[in-house]
Amino acid sequence: MHNRPQHFHAQAETALANAELRANFRGAMDYLRDKRKTAFADADEERTIRDRAEAIRQRCLSKLPELLEQLESNCIANGIRVHWAENADQANAIFTDIIQSHGGTLAVKGKSMVSEEIELNHAMEKEGITCLESDMGEYIVQLGQETPSHIIMPAIHKNKRQVAELFTEHVPGFQHTLDVDTLIQTGRNVLREKYRTADVGVSGVNFAVAETGTLCLVENEGNGRMCTTVPEVHIAITGIEKVVEFLADVPPLFSALTRSATGQLVTTYFNMISGPRKENELDGPKEVHLVLLDNGRSQAFADEEMRKTLQCIRCGACMNHCPVYTRIGGHAYGTVYPGPIGKIISPHLMGLEATQDLPTASSLCGACGEVCPVRIPIPELLQRLRHEAKQDPKPGTAPMRGQKAAASNAEAFVWRSFALITSRPVLYRMLTWCATRFRRLIPNKLGPWTRCRTAPKPAARTLRELMAERNK
Amino acid sequence: MSTIRIYPAMPKKVYVYATCLVDTFSPDSGLDAIRLLERTGVEVVYVPKQSCCGQPAYSSGYDDDARTTALSQMALFPEPWPVIVLSGSCGGMMHHHYRRLFAGSEHEQSVNEFCDRVFELTEFLVHVCRLRLEDKGPATSVVLHTSCAARREMNVHVTARQLLGQLEQVELREQDYESECCGFGGTFSVRHPAISEAMVQDKTRHLCETRAEQLISADWGCLLNINGALEYQGQPLRGMHLASFLLSRLEEKHA
Ligand code: SF4
Numbered sequence: 001m002h003n004r005p006q007h008f009h010a011q012a013e014t015a016l017a018n019a020e021l022r023a024n025f026r027g028a029m030d031y032l033r034d035k036r037k038t039a040f041a042d043a044d045e046e047r048t049i050r051d052r053a054e055a056i057r058q059r060c061l062s063k064l065p066e067l068l069e070q071l072e073s074n075c076i077a078n079g080i081r082v083h084w085a086e087n088a089d090q091a092n093a094i095f096t097d098i099i100q101s102h103g104g105t106l107a108v109k110g111k112s113m114v115s116e117e118i119e120l121n122h123a124m125e126k127e128g129i130t131c132l133e134s135d136m137g138e139y140i141v142q143l144g145q146e147t148p149s150h151i152i153m154p155a156i157h158k159n160k161r162q163v164a165e166l167f168t169e170h171v172p173g174f175q176h177t178l179d180v181d182t183l184i185q186t187g188r189n190v191l192r193e194k195y196r197t198a199d200v201g202v203s204g205v206n207f208a209v210a211e212t213g214t215l216c217l218v219e220n221e222g223n224g225r226m227c228t229t230v231p232e233v234h235i236a237i238t239g240i241e242k243v244v245e246f247l248a249d250v251p252p253l254f255s256a257l258t259r260s261a262t263g264q265l266v267t268t269y270f271n272m273i274s275g276p277r278k279e280n281e282l283d284g285p286k287e288v289h290l291v292l293l294d295n296g297r298s299q300a301f302a303d304e305e306m307r308k309t310l311q312c313i314r315c316g317a318c319m320n321h322c323p324v325y326t327r328i329g330g331h332a333y334g335t336v337y338p339g340p341i342g343k344i345i346s347p348h349l350m351g352l353e354a355t356q357d358l359p360t361a362s363s364l365c366g367a368c369g370e371v372c373p374v375r376i377p378i379p380e381l382l383q384r385l386r387h388e389a390k391q392d393p394k395p396g397t398a399p400m401r402g403q404k405a406a407a408s409n410a411e412a413f414v415w416r417s418f419a420l421i422t423s424r425p426v427l428y429r430m431l432t433w434c435a436t437r438f439r440r441l442i443p444n445k446l447g448p449w450t451r452c453r454t455a456p457k458p459a460a461r462t463l464r465e466l467m468a469e470r471n472k
Numbered sequence: 473m474s475t476i477r478i479y480p481a482m483p484k485k486v487y488v489y490a491t492c493l494v495d496t497f498s499p500d501s502g503l504d505a506i507r508l509l510e511r512t513g514v515e516v517v518y519v520p521k522q523s524c525c526g527q528p529a530y531s532s533g534y535d536d537d538a539r540t541t542a543l544s545q546m547a548l549f550p551e552p553w554p555v556i557v558l559s560g561s562c563g564g565m566m567h568h569h570y571r572r573l574f575a576g577s578e579h580e581q582s583v584n585e586f587c588d589r590v591f592e593l594t595e596f597l598v599h600v601c602r603l604r605l606e607d608k609g610p611a612t613s614v615v616l617h618t619s620c621a622a623r624r625e626m627n628v629h630v631t632a633r634q635l636l637g638q639l640e641q642v643e644l645r646e647q648d649y650e651s652e653c654c655g656f657g658g659t660f661s662v663r664h665p666a667i668s669e670a671m672v673q674d675k676t677r678h679l680c681e682t683r684a685e686q687l688i689s690a691d692w693g694c695l696l697n698i699n700g701a702l703e704y705q706g707q708p709l710r711g712m713h714l715a716s717f718l719l720s721r722l723e724e725k726h727a
Contacts, residue, residue: 009664009666012664012666012667013666016666016667022670323652323653323655323671324664324671327667327670327671327674328667360659360660360663360664361660361663361664361667362657362660363653363655363656363657363658363660363661363668363671364531364620364621364657364658365620365652365653365657366620366621366623366625367620367651367652367653369624370624380572383530383531383533385533386531386532386533387533387534387535388533389533390532390533390534391533391534391535411532412534415529415532415534415537416537418524418528418529418534418537418541419529419534419536419537419538419540419541420540421523422492422523422524422526422541422544422545423523423540423543423544423545424544425520425523428523428524432492432495432496435496436496447662448661448662448665449661449662449665449700450704451665451669452665452672452673452701452704453672453697453700453701453703453704454700454703454704455700456497456696456700457497458496458497459496459497459498459499459500461499462495462496462499463490463494463495463499463502463503463518464495464520465499466499466500466502466503467502467503467506467518467520468520470503
């Protein structure tokens with residue numbers, strides 16, 4: 001039973017109560033934050049990189065429909081077969097068709113959050129196809145029958161002891177050890193064998209270049225390259241927002257991505273896939289497919305402010321710096337994309353009914369916006385989503401899926417009263433007068449506030465009164 | 473979010489916007505801030521009809537109600553004088569978010585003009601008043617907490633530090649995770665009490681670990697949260713408003 005965003009409160013409480021989990025996250029996030037900081041040691045350089053990355057993403061999104069068409073025709077010209085999927089079911093059906101048409105039963109998969117989004121593994125299992133994760137973190141998560149807890153580091157919630165336990169349980173012949181190199185080698189040995197026998201390789205896409213019909217893949221382990229070159233068939237899947245206009249757009253985005261994600265200047269591997277194996281070539285798949293997934297993204301695209309959500313290049317920096325994510329971890333969200341980016345994109349993917357608690361689960365501290373390499377104004381979008389969850393759409397905008405799902409008459413009354421009191425000096429004066437005069441009547445227990453704090457005590461006189469006295 | 477700001481020359485008069493929290497919970501901080509400003513030679517105008525900037529409604533998604541509040545507040549400050557806000561987060565609301573609230577409306581231009589006039593106390597003291605402090609107090613140690621909005625929307629964690637840095641007898645201690653949120657976030661603290669609790673517990677631990685004698689902040693939202701948690705835990709450390717602390721250092725009687 002996987003977590004759900006509808007149960008966010010309970011899931012968060014459970015996570016908070018888990019001391020080992022909290023320690024794992026604190027340690028891992030500190031590490032990633034430090035790495036990012038070192039990679040962006042020069043503030044001017046950081047500004048330049050972010051300026052360029054933001055500008056490129058905004059330009060590409062502004063022409064998204066044309067670029068997608070251009071991408072499609074250039075991919076086809078390169079021999080890549082292009083499929084369009086409106087939702088998860090359609091995308092899974094496309095996978096099933098392709099794999100079954102080859103009589104395949106085993107697929108190996110490089111890390112791809114979009115495949116998590118459509119729950120590919122699960123859907124393939126129903127069709128009798130095994131989908132094996134080949135990214136080390138994803139493999140660990142899969143062994144534990146879990147979902148990724150982070151978009152860059154899927155198994156970041158686990159420490160080496162927990163990984164060793166999983167291997168002891170699932171990997172035949174594994175001799176228990178806490179030696180990290182041995183643990184990694186163990187995983188590698190298992191996976192290597194699978195590449196050779198898999199019928200299909202599945203991957204995500206980091207950037208899809210419209211100009212040339214090229215699919216770019218950023219990775220460190222080399223498993224992505226294995227998945228996209230060894231099996232006879234390669235299927236790549238990506239959200240429609242990942243398209244960029246020019247090949248020249250890729251290096252600046254790549255730089256912004258790797259520095260923000262793992263603090264690297266470049267990654268160990270950077271793959272550019274421009275088609276299947278040609279006649280005189282010795283390796284590479286015989287067929288390459290690209291699945292372009294919408295799944296709610298066009299809703300975000302349709303609204304100019306929300307569109308900024310799609311600028312995301314999935315670096316995970318917003319999570320690493322989020323005080324909420326750092327304490328509860330990715331699973332508590334119950335969404336594929338956790339943390340700040342998850343809070344702003346999940347309402348488009350899953351609707352506001354399911355995700356209404358997520359945009360409120362932020363103190364709006366702004367740490368996410370401060371580090372986002374493409375400068376998505378995440379706090380502003382959170383506020384916008386809070387509005388959409390409670391009220392009619394802003395004038396001139398279409399309703400969101402689940403618009404007004406969190407509307408509450410009682411709450412609306414509270415804020416109407418707030419507006420009334422704060423805009424009428426007489427009422428405000430009466431209220432603060434009462435608060436100060438009857439301050440001793442304020443109870444010691446004030447619901448959720450006093451679970452870890454004493455009740456606040458108003459002063460004996462308000463500033464307004466003190467000033468009136470002073471000016472006498 | 474912070475863009476480079478051009479600061480005006482020292483004006484003759486300023487308005488003070490004390491915020492609803494200072495008004496109700498710590499009026500002394502308000503008085504001290506006013507005295508501090510007056511010491512720089514500026515005439516301070518306090519408009520008694522002011523209430524709240526509207527941030528709680530805004531951050532809860534109630535834009536219309538926030539607009540009602542915001543319009544009523546802006547109307548109280550008709551003269552072209554600077555509006556000095558005694559809190560970074562309310563400053564952020566009035567300097568940044570009012571613009572967004574009224575973008576494209578009939579009020580857009582007048583609102584933007586108002587927003588340009590809004591300054592947080594410490595940035596005004598440093599950049600406009602060019603305040604120079606002569607420390608007359610005894611040796612002590614402090615730790616500073618700046619609100620997230622103060623830091624990220626107004627860039628005033630820098631100016632608060634500059635002011636404290638001028639005090640010769642005051643040692644400024646550094647806390648771990650200084651830039652991390654204290655867990656207040658207005659309605660967040662009651663909507664998601666468990667997460668907020670985890671945050672304020674970490675924050676207070678890091679503050680206490682500095683063993684500073686005094687906690688300083690220029691934001692009463694955070695102080696309500698942090699002081700409440702410190703008191704609940706039975707810690708001796710307490711936070712006071714930066715304005716009160718600065719003033720206490722300047723006056724011989726406190727020395
Ligand atoms: S929202 Fe920004 S910081 Fe977060 S994952 Fe996307 S690009 Fe990275």
